[in-house]
Amino acid sequence: MAQSKGANIAESVKAIAEPIAESFGVRIWDVRFLKEGAEWYLRIFIDKDGGVDINDCENVSRGVDPLLDEKDFISQNYILEVSSPGLERELVRDEHFEEYVGKDIKVRLIRPIEGLGKEFCGVLKAFADGELTVEDYSGENQVTVSKKDTAWVKADDFDI
Template sequence: MAAKNIEESVELMVQELLTGQDVIELVDVEYVKEYTDYYLRVYIDKEGGIDIEDCQELSEKLEVMLDEKDIIPDAYILEVSSPGIDRVLRKPRDLEREQGKAVDVTLYAPMDGKKNLTGVLTGFDGEKFTLDDEITIELSKAAQIRLHIDF
């Protein structure tokens, strides 16, 4: 099964496990190979942030479901965690939810001589997003969009 299909299947499993509670939200699922190991990463969040107990509880339930369904052919490491304060915005719902927040954008190719942009996310129509009400970028041209963090 391809990584994208595994991610989609696991996303459905996690949503099933979270059904009936409105507190914890699934942010993202990622299945990647790093060096010789495969990682299945599930990112969750809730108002005020998640804690280790939230991660452990979902991890234990998901582990049982994954063992039952046996959709992942390779040995893997399951990680359930917070997306972090500088979370990557991957899905349309991320771009809709984070309107009005500052983001860092990395483009595949330079736009007006720049590959890295920072601005406030002020619009998203499903295919393009807008920074600072003036720069419109096709989603397919963005290599990464991440919440901006000032240190």
């Protein structure tokens, strides 16, 4: 499947931003380049153990911005935003799912599963080969779904 232009730009930005983020003790969680209304946004989500603060976001933004200007590979005018992925962070990359095995997640499916519906919560018990296994909170039921059949999967970290 071909990647969209926004996804290609996001991957290029991630490659530029990762060493800068690491130099400030944070990691890149995700990068998104998308249009909302008339505006283009380049969103870089950063994270670290214990969470990020405004100084982390500012440091990464100030480090990445001049390099993006220098490389000049984004033809659209855009707004650069650097932030935390938040408590309900969306799990997108395989490494996100691997990191969240054993933790609470929320899942929204593209199409409902009979007896389960379209949206459910539980503990991510396993992730392998693009499939996630989620156990309900009672521990009595498990379902395995393909990552590509999900509309989104989010961390459910409200007990932090």
